[in-house]
Amino acid sequence: MPETLMPLPADFARHMVDWQRQHGRQSLPWQNTQDPYRVWLSEIMLQQTQVSTVLDYFPRFLSRFPDVAALAAAEQDDVLALWSGLGYYSRARNLHRCAQDVMARFGGEFPQQAEALQTLPGIGRSTAAAIAAFCFQERAAILDGNVKRVLTRVLGYADDLAVAKNEKALWALAQDLLPAKPGDMPRYTQSLMDLGATVCLPRKTQCEVCPVARLCAAKRQGEPLAYPVKTRKLKRSSATLWLLWAVNAKGQVWLQKRPDKGIWAGLFSLPVFDTEDALLAAWPQGQGAQYITPWKHVLTHRDLHLHPVRLLGQFAPACEGQWVDADAWPAMGLPAPIRVLLAAD
Numbered sequence: 001m002p003e004t005l006m007p008l009p010a011d012f013a014r015h016m017v018d019w020q021r022q023h024g025r026q027s028l029p030w031q032n033t034q035d036p037y038r039v040w041l042s043e044i045m046l047q048q049t050q051v052s053t054v055l056d057y058f059p060r061f062l063s064r065f066p067d068v069a070a071l072a073a074a075e076q077d078d079v080l081a082l083w084s085g086l087g088y089y090s091r092a093r094n095l096h097r098c099a100q101d102v103m104a105r106f107g108g109e110f111p112q113q114a115e116a117l118q119t120l121p122g123i124g125r126s127t128a129a130a131i132a133a134f135c136f137q138e139r140a141a142i143l144d145g146n147v148k149r150v151l152t153r154v155l156g157y158a159d160d161l162a163v164a165k166n167e168k169a170l171w172a173l174a175q176d177l178l179p180a181k182p183g184d185m186p187r188y189t190q191s192l193m194d195l196g197a198t199v200c201l202p203r204k205t206q207c208e209v210c211p212v213a214r215l216c217a218a219k220r221q222g223e224p225l226a227y228p229v230k231t232r233k234l235k236r237s238s239a240t241l242w243l244l245w246a247v248n249a250k251g252q253v254w255l256q257k258r259p260d261k262g263i264w265a266g267l268f269s270l271p272v273f274d275t276e277d278a279l280l281a282a283w284p285q286g287q288g289a290q291y292i293t294p295w296k297h298v299l300t301h302r303d304l305h306l307h308p309v310r311l312l313g314q315f316a317p318a319c320e321g322q323w324v325d326a327d328a329w330p331a332m333g334l335p336a337p338i339r340v341l342l343a344a345d
Contacts, residue, residue: 009154009215013179013188019211020191025198029058031190036110036135037068043127044095048088048300051197057086069108072099080266080333087336088300093266094122114140125171133189137182141174142189146196151177152228153200156217162232200224238303239263242273245292245310245341246283246317253329253342256321263304264335270308271319279309282319286311297337308341 025031028051030042041061045054064082065071071079076096083092098121102110110131111117117128126147129140143151148161151174159166179188199206205224207213218224241263246254255268263272273279280286292308316323324332329342 008173008176009212012154012177012212012215013184015211015215016191016195017179017184017187020187020194023209023211024187024191024194029055034135036131038062039131039134040098040110040123040127041095043130044091044122045086047091047127049086053086057083068099068102068110071096072103076266077268077333081331082333084267084333084339085336089265089267089333089335091122097121098123110135112136112138114138130189133185137185139175139178139182139185141171141178142192143171143174144193146200147174147192148228149202150192150196150200153205153218153224154212154216156221157227158229161228161230236301236303238305240274240305240307242276242279243269243306243308243338243341244271244273244279244282244317244319245308246271246286247310247312248314248323249312250323251326252323253326254317254321255324255329255332255334256319263302266333267335268324268329268332269335269338270341271317271321276307276309283311283313283317285315286313286317288312292341295337304337306337 028042030038033039042054042058045057045061061082065074065079074096076093079096080089080092083089083095086092101120102108112132112135114125114128114132117123117131118125123131126142126144129138129142132138132140133142148170151157151170152161155173157170157173159169161167161170179185195210195212199210203225205219207216207219207224210216210219213219216224218227244254248254254271256271258264258267258269258272260266271279271282273282280289288311290310292310294305294307297304297306330339334342
């Protein structure tokens with residue numbers, strides 16, 4: 001056990017459950033259900049995405065794919081199209097594969113144990129625990145970014161989470177803090193999510209309304225923002241992409257499907273080139289080159305410097321793709337910057 005660790009606070013789970021019942025979020029569309037499909041879908045959508053954004057996508061997705069069988073039977077292009085704009089598209093590809101696995105391996109029923117849920121594509125340890133806790137009342141700890149922040153502050157856990165053994169130790173502590181009654185697991189799990197999202201924030205704390213303030217080691221120390229400790233930073237890279245915006249006399253745009261790996265994998269996009277010369281060589285018949293003001297599109301690990309060039313012509317460019325009608329591309333799975341670019345035309 002780390003030397004910096006404070007003793008486990010007494011009655012932590014009870015305080016959290018009581019607070020959630022009175023002050024936590026109660027009316028999100030994926031709450032108040034034990035349907036693992038809806039809980040799973042919300043958990044995947046909420047990874048790296050704000051609740052306000054997911055509130056728009058969640059009902060549309062359910063309307064199109066109301067259950068795991070419908071999602072499994074869908075074409076991947078249709079799933080990506082509905083996901084378009086949410087970003088982190090590997091989530092959508094894994095979502096589709098997961099649905100197919102649930103049908104093929106588990107007869108269309110999500111397994112009830114976190115350990116088995118982790119064997120499905122795109123479901124990590126914390127997501128598996130959330131599904132198992134919410135839907136099946138399993139005593140399984142979650143430990144996403146918000147929860148790490150809450151627990152490290154409450155416990156005064158100052159060991160570097162960039163070190164694998166320290167994060168493993170925090171997992172064990174999270175398990176030790178669980179309520180004894182399985183029936184309390186859904187509300188307890190929700191309480192951790194709510195506290196991290198609304199009270200115990202990364203750059204601001206609202207200790208005056210925190211249900212476990214008197215138990216919190218970081219508050220006693222007077223430095224809650226010092227937690228969690230994680231020294232390793234993401235290594236960022238950058239890439240320059242030249243985008244061929246080819247338009248014909250009918251107003252159709254030339255779109256190609258991206259490879260299954262790499263930037264914008266599996267989505268439809270304007271053709272991408274490494275250099276301006278390569279772009280122009282792909283469509284020598286193109287005329288009236290219009291150089292759109294470049295801009296930077298920020299991804300988690302990489303900055304994309306986008307340089308669109310709009311050209312007019314009749315014959316197809318010398319690269320893979322197809323002409324797409326102006327009323328058809330909005331329903332396709334497009335990367336957000338491509339969608340914004342075309343919509344502004």
